[in-house]
Amino acid sequence: MKFNLITILGPTATGKTKLAVQLADCFNGEIISADSRQVYRGMNIGTGKDLSEYFIDGRQIPYHxxxxxxxxEEFNLFSFQQSFYKSFDEIKSKNKLPFLVGGTGMYLSSVLQKYTLGKANFEKEKQILSSYSDDELRDILKDLNPSLHNTTDLNDRERIIKAIAVSKTEQEKTEAQNIKSLVIGVNLSRDEIKKRITTRLKKRLDEEGMIDEVKTLMDSGVSYDKMIFFGLEY
Structure with a gap:
């Protein structure tokens, strides 16, 4: 086969997971999530894990x-890339086809563009950059890595610092990992996406218990700042 990975990407609320599950069922595949928040336990409603979608006719499509x-705990781009390669090798060892589904742009790029990464020390970088203004941090990131500058939330100080740390440890891209992916993009009209997001959020708040989920997370030791960092519904 020409491709050894199928990547399904696109905006939130466009049905990526449902499509991936259907294709994985047809082509003897397993799914690798490229969502930066679904790695966390206990964050089910706000991240839209929708684990019931991984079942077809009573059979579960394996996911990673x-x-x-x-x-x-800390989970970053380096963590994801290492975890992805481990899952990829595991799936291939079973003669099955991996499906990468997401999600988080930097995670997808680290695989598709074959980043070579070092293990970024975010806490050390945070201390070093603590005296810099937000504007200065944006300028540093732009000089280090314009592509990350264009895809990072520039209103979130911690995200900027993390992007700087990643940029300082990222070396040139390499072909070392033999990933050949077919990329499938999923999209809908802007109005339809907004409609789906609004409907989904109301359901999570009114029917699925998202407020209780947030309370449980904070009671378990997740700080207010960390909840803000998780973003979106949280």
Whole structure:
């Protein structure tokens, strides 16, 4: 086969998971999540894990990189890339086809563009950059890595610092990992996406218990700042 990976990407609420599950069922595949928040245990409603979608006719399609660490732990681009390669090799060893589904742009790029990464020290970088203004941090990131500058939330100080740390440890891209991916993009009109997001959020708040989920997370030791960092519904 020409491709050894199928990547399904696109905006939130466009049905990526449902499509991936259907294709994985047809082509003897397993799914690797490229969502930066679904790795965390206990964050089910706000991240839209929708684990029921991984079942077809009573059979579960195996998935990877969901519910693998606690929300109080650190998980970054380096962590994801290493975990992805481990899952990729595991799936291939079973003569099955990996499906990468997401999600988080930097995670997808680290695989598709074959980043070579070092293990970024975010806490050390945070201390070094603590005296810099937000504007200065944006300028540093732009000089280090314009592509990350264009895809990072530039209003979130911690995200900027993390992007700087990643940029300082990223070396040139390499072909060392033999990933040949077919990329399938999923999209809908802007109005339809907004409609789906609004409907989904109301359901999570009114029917699925998202407020209780947030309370449980904070009671378990997840700080207010960390909840803000998780973003979106949280």
């Amino acid at each position: 990189l969901i519910d693998i660490i606690d929300p109080t």
